[in-house]
Amino acid sequence: MPKILIIEHEAAIRRVLKKNISEENDSYQVEEAEDGLVGIDMITKNDFDLVLCDIKMPKMDGVEVLEKVKNLKPEIPIVMISGHGDLDTAVNTMRLGAFDYISKPPDLNRLLNTVRNALDKKELVIENKLLKKKVSKKYEMIGNSEAITHIKSMIEKVAPTDARVLITGPNGTGKELVAHWLHEKSERTKASMVEVNCAAIPSELIESELFGHVKGSFTGANKDRAGKFETANGGTIFLDEIGDMSLSAQAKVLRALQENKISRVGSDKDIRVDVRVIAATNKDLIKEISEGKFREDLYHRLAVILINVPSLNERRDDIPLLIKFFAEQIASEHGTAAKTFSKNAIKLLQEYDWTGNIRELRNIVERLIILGEKEVSENDVKLFASK
Numbered sequence: 001m002p003k004i005l006i007i008e009h010e011a012a013i014r015r016v017l018k019k020n021i022s023e024e025n026d027s028y029q030v031e032e033a034e035d036g037l038v039g040i041d042m043i044t045k046n047d048f049d050l051v052l053c054d055i056k057m058p059k060m061d062g063v064e065v066l067e068k069v070k071n072l073k074p075e076i077p078i079v080m081i082s083g084h085g086d087l088d089t090a091v092n093t094m095r096l097g098a099f100d101y102i103s104k105p106p107d108l109n110r111l112l113n114t115v116r117n118a119l120d121k122k123e124l125v126i127e128n129k130l131l132k133k134k135v136s137k138k139y140e141m142i143g144n145s146e147a148i149t150h151i152k153s154m155i156e157k158v159a160p161t162d163a164r165v166l167i168t169g170p171n172g173t174g175k176e177l178v179a180h181w182l183h184e185k186s187e188r189t190k191a192s193m194v195e196v197n198c199a200a201i202p203s204e205l206i207e208s209e210l211f212g213h214v215k216g217s218f219t220g221a222n223k224d225r226a227g228k229f230e231t232a233n234g235g236t237i238f239l240d241e242i243g244d245m246s247l248s249a250q251a252k253v254l255r256a257l258q259e260n261k262i263s264r265v266g267s268d269k270d271i272r273v274d275v276r277v278i279a280a281t282n283k284d285l286i287k288e289i290s291e292g293k294f295r296e297d298l299y300h301r302l303a304v305i306l307i308n309v310p311s312l313n314e315r316r317d318d319i320p321l322l323i324k325f326f327a328e329q330i331a332s333e334h335g336t337a338a339k340t341f342s343k344n345a346i347k348l349l350q351e352y353d354w355t356g357n358i359r360e361l362r363n364i365v366e367r368l369i370i371l372g373e374k375e376v377s378e379n380d381v382k383l384f385a386s387k
Helices: 011-024 036-045 062-072 084-095 108-138 146-158 175-184 206-211 247-259 285-290 296-302 312-334 343-350 357-371 378-384
Strands: 003-007 029-033 050-054 078-082 100-103 165-168 193-197 236-240 276-281 305-308
Touching: 003 011, 003 036, 011 029, 011 108, 029 036, 036 050, 036 062, 050 062, 050 108, 062 078, 062 084, 078 084, 078 108, 084 100, 100 108, 146 175, 146 305, 146 312, 165 175, 175 193, 175 236, 175 276, 206 247, 247 296, 285 296, 312 343, 312 357, 343 357, 343 378, 357 378
Parallel strands: 003 029, 003 050, 050 078, 078 100, 165 276, 165 305, 193 236, 236 276
Antiparallel strands: none
């Protein structure tokens, strides 16, 4: 049930607003405050979905109310109520974060449309927050080992900058988690993070995938198409498995990093891009350079900051935390209660040789949850977690 607060010092205006809003939708719960001080007190103690606030009021004017609410509960949309002499101020409040303004006496259609739109926005803000929380949970970095603590510290220092980062480590260690947290904690978090798996794209298509193409530039190019660098403009591009990229594509990526410009396949027109580049690989790029498979100049452009993600065998102390996290995550996905693991079961799993790293551990935990007893035992591990 949407909860709406009207802050207005004129009782007659309050009554008109409340009557019109309540008659529009009887599910709206409308409350009143006769001045800004009372309104702020009510907002502090209650959760409102929308505030309508007069501009000219005794004790505390509407601009002060707006600024305080934006500090207290920034997600609440605020609609300002303006007299004819307050229109300039009402327009200025939009710059301070007001959702909209309505004039006195209120036009009914305008009022109700504004209320509906403001409530829709509040709902959208909540949905986006929940989605972001869900995404953040998905990419959560679990562990208190010295290696993981060091990586988290590196992320805190590096993320707010635009420095390029090269993430190294074996398959399945969670290099993409590091990339996501670098983006989430950066100044670019409002823009997109575009992921490219360089190993999954055929070498003849990688340039088109990264930089786009123009119609007719090759067989099958039926229309102009933007590439990943353009799509990521203003945000972050994550080049996963960059060690598998062809030398010709490496040359174009190098130019993009040097000049902040790209050109689509089949076009000589330059397109300026503002993109932060994060790359990852499970290969030894120094060895790849010595064998002529990777450009040394590109390596030095990418490896401004190096973050190495250790294998699971190098962070066995984190395994109990990871098991608990995966057990809860899998239970949530299946809609069941989370299973516990006995101490002996956890100890045995800590002794395994995790060649597939965290990805392999999650698969084993899921198998044990499906096939094991209510509390996963050491015997369950011996039966179902054989490698």
